Amino acid sequence: MDFTIDWYFLIEKLLLISAVLGISLLVAMYSTWGERKVAAWIQDRRGPNRAGIFGLLQPLADGGKLFFKEEIIPSHANRFLFVLGPSLAMLTACLTSAVIPWGDSLTIGDRIVSLQIADINIGVLWIMAVVGMGVYGIMIGGWASNNKFSLLAACRGASQVISYELPMGLALIALFMLSGSLSLKDIVEQQREGVWYIVLQPIGFLIFLICAFAECNRTPFDLPEAENELNGGYHLEYSSMKLGFYLFAEYINMFISSVLMATLYFGGYAFPYMDSLGLDGNMLTILGIVALFIKTFFFIFVFMWVRWTIPRFRYDQLMKLGWKILIPLALLNMLVTGAVVLFRQYGI
Amino acid sequence: MGIDMIIFTVLSAIAIAAALGVILSKNPVNSVLCMITCFVAIAGHYIMLNAQFLFVVHLIVYTGAIMVLFLFVLMMMNLNADIEPQKRNWLKYAGAISGGALLLVLVAALRDASLPAIQEGGKTDIGLVSNLGKTLFTSYVVPFELSSVLFLSAMVGAVVIGKK
Structure with a gap:
């Protein structure tokens, strides 16, 4: 074996990874601004409007404030784990974006550049694996704070994420029965030629949407952060930028969940009649990216809309919804989908 | 030394160091975290063998589910590490003897076993x-x-x- 490295390939992937990470962080940053504007709009207020035009510099001001605040590590906390917690939360939030197809391929010179970091044939399973590991950020942070409220909130958060992973996986299995592939790229290409999977899997999408809310710890499932009983949740003892990391990871998760919903059920970068427009490849790819981001921003808006509309569940209601309603519904959805797929293959 | 060999060496080093950390660290929570690292490194070996499904299932089941349960139990139990009862001496001797016996059996079994020639990794689908x-x-x-x-x-x- 010899050392031949395709330098163009390496540079291309490095650029792509930096671009994806940068855009994720930028979108997450402006989601905080968007969240406050949407909240203001729903509550008939103005929202942030002092820093910059329309308050557009507000996220920078917030970030600057978090950086310059005093960092406090509780005296009985495990220092290493206390720092590891928010870092893990941030890491797992960023890992998922590797398998998402952000667009079709661009042709630069005589090279075809695919706008997906890794087209592995286990794409969706990789997302499930990363979501499963996202629990560690919450649990380690909550435990290392050496505070009973943090620990309680961490246990709540972890059991919530584990409980809602199951219906999410079951809803995805029904989708795979139709697509026959675990690669996100294949799933998007199938929707480009046929119909969007929301038409074939409406119940599956609904289950996925509810589980995405629970996985991101967003209202109505924000029990890990229930202020009135837990004083602020698993990040109770955190201050300065470590707190910022936890809050920021939540917004990145929200962005990635929105991209996933758009990709799996709403055609990803494909949009109707895209192949009959008669445009050349590169133009079509750019339009596709725009289409993906429009869909994504819509879902981010849905996340915020729900947050400022619906109150929080009680914990037993949360568990009942997950285990007694969503899992049986997802199993039924899987059974019916399987029966229909078999029927269409073999007849009666 | 190809790039495969370098990745293999690095992954193996991480796996062995993490496995040593599991048994050597005093704090059970650190042991669990070392074990998670070890599992992730082993999952990397599956990728080297082109077993992508095994890789991701290993991550989902072992690191994502089973180790979370371990962590749950330990975090609940280990709140008062200082007043935990000390292990008795005979328990340590019993552990050492049974561990040594297992090692003996394994060595005896490995001595007579005819290992099949190791295939070149990454070629099977x-x-x-x-x-x-x-x-x-x-x-x-x-x-x-x-x-x-x-x-x-x-x-x-x-x-x-x-x-x-």
């Missing part, structure tokens, strides 16, 4: 999802279904115990 699924549901469908019945009975058992 059996680890990809579609190939593995087809094999499991055609050639090995009876053992596969039997093991799923086993899992079902374990689940029913857990529910029965939980109801008590």
